[in-house]
Every structure is written in structure tokens, then in C-alpha cells.
Amino acid sequence: MMERMHPILIKFGNFAIYTYGLMMAIAFFVGITLARKEADRVGQDPEKILDLSFYILIGAVIGSRLFYVFTDPRTFLSDPIEIFRIWNGGLVFYGGFIMAVIVAVIYAKKIGISFWQIADIMSPGLAAGQAIGRIGCLFAGCCYGKICDLPWAITFNHPDSLAPLGIPLHPTQLYSVLSDFSIFIVLWLLRKKIWFHGQLFWLYVLLYGITRPIIEIFRGDFRGQTYFQIFSVAQVIGISLAAIAAIMLVRSGRSNLKK
Numbered sequence: 264m265m266e267r268m269h270p271i272l273i274k275f276g277n278f279a280i281y282t283y284g285l286m287m288a289i290a291f292f293v294g295i296t297l298a299r300k301e302a303d304r305v306g307q308d309p310e311k312i313l314d315l316s317f318y319i320l321i322g323a324v325i326g327s328r329l330f331y332v333f334t335d336p337r338t339f340l341s342d343p344i345e346i347f348r349i350w351n352g353g354l355v356f357y358g359g360f361i362m363a364v365i366v367a368v369i370y371a372k373k374i375g376i377s378f379w380q381i382a383d384i385m386s387p388g389l390a391a392g393q394a395i396g397r398i399g400c401l402f403a404g405c406c407y408g409k410i411c412d413l414p415w416a417i418t419f420n421h422p423d424s425l426a427p428l429g430i431p432l433h434p435t436q437l438y439s440v441l442s443d444f445s446i447f448i449v450l451w452l453l454r455k456k457i458w459f460h461g462q463l464f465w466l467y468v469l470l471y472g473i474t475r476p477i478i479e480i481f482r483g484d485f486r487g488q489t490y491f492q493i494f495s496v497a498q499v500i501g502i503s504l505a506a507i508a509a510i511m512l513v514r515s516g517r518s519n520l521k522k
Contacts, residue, residue, distance in 0.1 A: 270404060270425070272285060282399060282402035287399055290395035293391050294389060296388070298388040301387065307381075312381070323360070323362055326363065331358065356475075357501075367385070380460045383462065390443050391444070394444040404419050404424030406436055407483055408438075411481075415437075418431050426484075435478055435483075442475075446470045458515075459516070462512065468507070469512065472508060
């Protein structure tokens, strides 16, 4: 399948609208909308969730970019300004996720709301936003896959693409879109049936922690340091978080049954 993605959607002279940035903006809007809707449903103030969303956005962008820079610092030594050009791609989800959790914990303590309830409120919107954001990755050509000869392979031809040009690759961005959207559907359908605060959050961590390492197998971009010459950093983190999530779901579920 031949594709000519457009990393730059519109350009007038020196002004440009990057498709990656636009999709990230849409992802953030959708995530906020879903979170506010869920906050209203469970009796929390949607405006507080809106405030938290902006804090999370700032923290997540900083965390995800720093994680990416630390993964391959040599790329930025020759041109440090490149650190701030996030429209060129290069946001590592786990870095943003960790920073977002830290921000949410601090905010929840400040306003006196249970962090776990906030986490449940935000989780479906997070998964939906991820799915949309990965479409931006597809247009930019980042997070590209390994060479393959499958019927659904994608070949990037746009000169501004971050992916290798003229080579059929696994559409790992689309794998992520389908995975993240499926996780969103599961969370959205179960949000009214949770037994304890934190259940949706840990279910999200479990599902993402399982699916991300599988998709990593097909990634062809630089993955940073490897462990045992097999596992990427993202795979190690994903598997570890999935194990923690499974333990927390079982422990919390048992505690709830005893009440």
C-alpha cells in the first residue's frame, strides 16, 4: 500500500501547520471532553478536571520529550534547539505518563479529591487521545515500523517524513491506533461497572502494558538501550507496569469483596 503522508498540512511562507501538532491538539480536546463528561457523571466538578487536564498536558509534554532526549542524547548535542521542536515528533509516552501521574497526585492532594477516582475519570479519555495522537505519528512518519512485505505495508514518500522513504514498512502507527482505540472501548463500556476507585486506571495500565510490548516487536525506529539484547526500554516498562497492574487489580478486588 503506497502512501504519501503530509507531515505539513498547510504552509504559507514561514508559517506552517504540522499535521502531528494538529492531531495532538484534537487528541487533547477529545480527552478533555470525555474526562469532563465522566466527571459530571460521577458527581465531580468538571471544571476542576479541566484545570487538571491543562496541568497534565504541560507535564506530559515535558516528561515525554525529556524521556525521548535521554533515550538518544547524541542526536540533540549538535543542535540543542531541536529539543523544543516537538512538531518533528519525538514524544515518548511513558515519560509523559509518569509525569502526568505525578502532576495528578499533587493536584488531587491539593484539592482534596481521591487520586484514584481522578485516575478513573481520566483513563478512557487518555486511551482515546492516544489513538488520535498516533494518527499524527502516521502523518509525521515517526514511530515507524520494520521492513515488511505484507499487503497492508505502508511506504512513505513525502520528503519531510521522519520514516525511511520508498521502503514498505509495518504500519505500527495504525497498530497503535487500533490497540489504543480498543482499550478505550473496553474502559468506556466498563466505567459504570467498577467495584473500586482505581479499577479503570489499573485496567488501562494492564491492557496498555500488554499491547505496547507486542507492537514494539514491529517498530523499526531507534528504540534506545536494549536489555539482554532483546527488550527495549518501552517493553521493559510495559511488562513491569502490566505485572503491577495485575497485582493491584487482584488485591483491590479481593479487598472489595471482603467489605
